[in-house]
Amino acid sequence: MAFGLKKKDIKEWKTKIDQGELAFLTHFWLDDRFPGYKTVTKVGCSDMNRLIEWGKKYQLRPEWIHRRKDGYSHFDLIGEHQAKILEAEGLEDHIWEGKKS
Numbered sequence: 001m002a003f004g005l006k007k008k009d010i011k012e013w014k015t016k017i018d019q020g021e022l023a024f025l026t027h028f029w030l031d032d033r034f035p036g037y038k039t040v041t042k043v044g045c046s047d048m049n050r051l052i053e054w055g056k057k058y059q060l061r062p063e064w065i066h067r068r069k070d071g072y073s074h075f076d077l078i079g080e081h082q083a084k085i086l087e088a089e090g091l092e093d094h095i096w097e098g099k100k101s
Contacts, residue, residue: 017044017072022054024086026094029078037078041086041094042066044074051075058085 005027016023022045029040045051051073052062060075067073077085086094 013042013044014072017046017074020045020047020050022050024089024091024094026086034078039078039082041077041082042074043077043085044072046071046073048073058088 005025009025009027013023013025022043024041024043026039026041028038030038043051043054045054048065051065055062055065055075058081065073065075083095086092
């Protein structure tokens with residue numbers, strides 16, 4: 001379940017994706033499959049080859065891409081991997097305290 005998203009943030013994320021950029025969107029999120037984790041970062045791009053190549057830098061497999069018919073395909077990042085990738089990308093502002101209880 002996603003919550004705490006602002007329409008403005010979603011619109012900016014989609015605009016960047018539409019322009020072929022890598023786009024990052026972090027929000028609060030709860031999923032029984034991943035107990036204890038409270039955030040997810042969605043990393044999307046309309047250029048699937050670019051998204052796949054970016055993911056390879058972080059050992060993310062192409063089959064892990066959430067492929068969406070609406071064009072907003074993305075990787076979902078959670079936990080330690082999420083924090084390490086965001087730090088490497090210079091996106092410390094996306095790392096929220098308390099992401100894991």
